[in-house]
Amino acid sequence: MLQEPGHGLDLVGANKNGQQLFFANMSFHRRGAPALTPEQRAPWAHRMQNKLGDVASVADPGTQPLFEMPPDPAVLAARLRAENRELTRYCASIVRDHAIRFGWSKRQRNDVTRSLRMLEGLRSSPTAKIRATDVLQLRQYSGNVLSTIDVLAAAGLLIEDRPTALERYFTAKTSTLPRVMKDQLEIWVEVLTNGSLQPPRQSPRNPRTIRAHILGIEPIIHAWADAGLQSFAEVTRSDVTAALEKTTSRRHIAGNGLKSLFTILKGRRLIFANPTRGLKASPKSSTIPLALNAAVIRGEFNSPDPVVALAVALVAFHALTGKQICELRLTDTSDGHLTLGNRDIPLAAPVRTRLATWLNHRNQTWPDSVNPHLLINRRTAPRLVPVGNNYPWAGVTLRPRALREDRILHEIHATGGDVRRVCDLFGLSVEGATRYLNTIEHPHLADAGPQVPRT
Template sequence: MLQEPGHGLDLAGANKAGHQLFFANMTRSLRLLQGLRLSPTAKIRATDVLQLRQYSGNVISTIDVLAAAGLLIEDRPTRIERYFAAKTSTLPPVMKDQLEVWLQVLTNGAHQAPRQIPRDPKTIRAHILGIEPIIHAWAEAGIQSFAEVTRADITAALEETTARRHIAGNGLKSLFTTLKGRRLIFANPTRGMKASPKGSTIPLALDAAVIREELNSPNPVVALAVALVAFHALTKKQLSALRLTDISDGHLILDNRDIPLAAPVRTRLATWLDHRNRTWPESANPHLLINRRTAPRLLPVSRQYPWNGLTLRTQVLREDRILHEIHATGGDIRRICDLFGLSVEGATRYLNTVEHPDLTLEGEQVPRT
């Protein structure tokens, strides 16, 4: 019988009871939904599954099961659609309708001129983030339609924009190009406008003591996550998507790259896998990182897990690792592109620090154990 030292808790028994309760709730939820089906073969809308909350039903796992069985109609608003609605709800009706056309083109792509492939949700969010203050300012000034916007309006708006000028300019170009292509405006006021210069920050090295403290965290999932970023510069997205099968014989297969894991990473990996197997022995979740919420399911953990509450930020820790590598190799840009999967443009940001008089790195490369 497995017990957690010092607490006398039967973890194996507790997890078995939890799994039994989970499947009982799942069966009950599916029986409740059966009454909503028009026929024995009819599919069920995701929005109908959400109604299970008022009956204490299991919403997330029920949606997973129905999707896996091919019985789900996904009609829930996406995160981007909810974000878009929140940012445009107070705009004039015509402007809002025009923006909805633009959103549909960004999300689904377009086969008619101007043709466009669907954009990544992050790109769409950046476009909305960049133009949102500008279009609200136009609406407050009395503009009811984007057909009324002139080149002078755009130039003035961009001149007043500082930190988001680059993404604002890209967002406005995308918007007016789409509206002109759909004949919702008479002319594209952004045509021929030069792209706004892209702002760039200089990556800075972290204090090795701060990294070492988190590397030696008593929480095994924190120690492993920090190690994977500190030694191999993984992103939040890559971490949450890692599967158990991505690691074999001390190597990590990531985006067609074969990465030999550093010794401190292998040590923390073994500790985490032991903890994972003791805590959730019956979990079928294929992902490397799991928690109490995802262990009974097949979902990845949130990208914020386990970083909430830590002093370290993933992006800054990743930048620290790449920064040390570019200095250790004397500015070998090809090496960091191959090692970390960066583009030449992305790697140049780190290369520019090599000759920077205020960024000479001294001492050992961070993560030492």
């Protein structure tokens, strides 16, 4: 504004009565170039706007903010009272379709609409896409998060930037490590997660396997960091051997994790030598399954909560895992039978009674839910996803794994050690059934009497 033709920009004069809010000499305009119309600059945006008839449909990622500033509650409340907002109008049909398809209540539908209005006020520009982490902030304003994310994803306006459970776990375990060590671990986890075609080739691993590797090596790498090591290139064969000798409970898991780590780092030429090369695998540590208190099982088995009673009954009678219970569908139960993969399980009478009680409770509580899974809750009823692994065990004194072991242990003692029957009944491998078979006449359990937990 103050630059004269043919003269340079007077920075001192420009800042005489104020503060410069731009970087000088960063822009260059070609003289004589014809000015482009908005249609010529972005023809795809113009066509899309004409097609959809709404500015919110032209969704671009937007620019990165210079700094984060919390919104003014008064301004946000004023924007919430505005009925005709671009984002709300654009997503109105999608909200209506989701409400009909998933059986949303009127309150939930209004909550999603209200959340979209709040997001309209939080957006950096009218055409910017919305990050999932920004939607998570709606909890402090009593907004609906999960259903709003589903609507934005269906509208193509969502940027999925939420960290996964594995990423959160990795960050929590490695936040205090040296920078070089953490960078090397990030490369290792990225290769395990996405796989690699670069030698050594690696297929993507299950997140539970990666979590087990991190769990096994976490105390070892923290001990190395406390000893002054800054990089895994400084680790020697003696360091690995000494660390594994001190590890007792998770030695097998730690050994596999260290082998995977150093093999990938050596393949990426981030270390000079692989200290685990030729190292023998540590033997697996086996625990002895023990019987549970029958009174505790009976108390949870007769729980007034129908979903708890059903889950405990399925594990106590048929030894289902917690994951299998979460993934059960309504079509898996028919005529008193449960179809689980290739297995056809006749349900016990107490299980059928509790199954009928739960289905009645489900139909009364969520009559319009179309979720195909057997177990649902308040969060999954208006969606199609299964419940979490901790449902409904969060407030229960029993764990599904311990209860499953108790059931199999009771069966192996009742049949006199019939491994074939146990394998067919519970879908176990011979190696898995042998763990329970070893409890019969175990030298440390011989004086404790029979291990049958109940009659």
